[in-house]
Amino acid sequence: MDPLDQQQQAARTWFESLRDRICAEFEAIEREAGSEACFLYTPWERVDVTGEPGGGGVRGQMAGEVFEKVGVNVSTVGGRFSDEFARSIPGAEEDPRFFATGISLVAHMANPHVPAVHMNTRFLTTTRRWFGGGADLNPALPYDEDRAFFHDQLRAACDRHDPTYYERFAKWADDYFWLPHRNVARGVGGIFYDRLEGEFDPNFAFTRDVGEAFLAAFPPLVRKRMGMPFNEADMERLLEFRGRYVEFNLLYDRGTLFGLKTGGNVDAILMSLPPLARWK
């Protein structure tokens, strides 16, 4: 993998520092619940299609009392796309070299009143450069006020950068996180964006603000709901809801399918799957 240039290094450093802050906050929540759970970190390396070293990442995972299963991956990879794949990636049609750095997070929660959540932001380099990412909330037992609070934080982050972002990116999330075979949404949405090209600085600033918005939005929801009593019916609802989450990720999620079918790190890719799920 080529040495990182200044933009790539800046993005990578941000994603890693965001990971550190998120994991520290999630561990702090575990302490508040009287648990000693910690993230365990597993580094992995990637071999490029050329046979050269192709970067790698660190998979962080915690099995806690509040966070039944949470994974936070950071990865920084590069090399050459396969010929077939290069044709489908902007800017790689003529020159298959690429670089990608990003963070991805999925949290499945023990208490059915606490929503599951997904967040991912990334910076891609081919002959073009762009940011992408988003965050979406997946409550088995949805509360309007939780959805509103989560969306408000994301809207505020969007509005600081472009008055059109929130509407466009929230709709993109609604369109993307959709199970056509059941005609239902995966959750209650959030934002999704991709191909954010142009000047590096403002796009990087927006992507950082999405991470900050996630940190402002999710932990308060966890703290608010994690002590709520629940019954067997709530737990049934959670396990069935997680089944829909599995269906989405294995049937439709582009990142999952791409990763699995091109020899990515299976443990890191499938870390998104829930600890337990039910199909009636």
Add this chain to the structure above:
Amino acid sequence: MDPLDQQQQAARTWFESLRDRICAEFEAIEREAGSEACFLYTPWERVDVTGEPGGGGVRGQMAGEVFEKVGVNVSTVGGRFSDEFARSIPGAEEDPRFFATGISLVAHMANPHVPAVHMNTRFLTTTRRWFGGGADLNPALPYDEDRAFFHDQLRAACDRHDPTYYERFAKWADDYFWLPHRNVARGVGGIFYDRLEGEFDPNFAFTRDVGEAFLAAFPPLVRKRMGMPFNEADMERLLEFRGRYVEFNLLYDRGTLFGLKTGGNVDAILMSLPPLARWK
């Protein structure tokens, strides 16, 4: 849907009578375990792409003490393939009319020592006619003797019809029931066949024998293992094994993907998914 001709009616009648015998046998096993569980049957109808009635089927499902979740579907459908789909189906390139009748069965068992199992046989009509199907065993805790017994029954059925069948169809099952992203098999194999064309009578006789072999092979394995004690580690192994089963069906199984993406009966298609599965 056009009226069934003699071959189609004969195949349909067989699949329905096989269903009746299998369900009766599985309910008999539940009685032996002291359970009152019964199959519940839900009929469903299909609307063809033309807007005309397109046949339908009956989804049978039981939640028992031995059979934690077992589904047995029979369906008899027909009409016209969509233009795009017709191009991928033998004999439908020029004339998109089709007819299909078949039985499909998936059993997920409560005791981790009892293997899960899948069986499916079908008769297709386009401008050509063929049988397809198979059966495969999916033990979380594999026993060599169980695998051998199951394969022996299938081999005997194959050998009565063609000396090349068992070797070809067992290899086909090994190739088909494979998870490339994990580089593991879904289970311990069985047989898989498709496009069995030519004379109707011998191919129908073979397909009936596959059903008979299933009835001879699986219930004895259930009775042998269903009373075995198991511990928490065995149950963990079962739940993780079922996770691999979910991955196969949602990522690779052609029938599942085709059904979901072309508006089939979701409940009948996803009846194959286990009652509970875990991803660590």
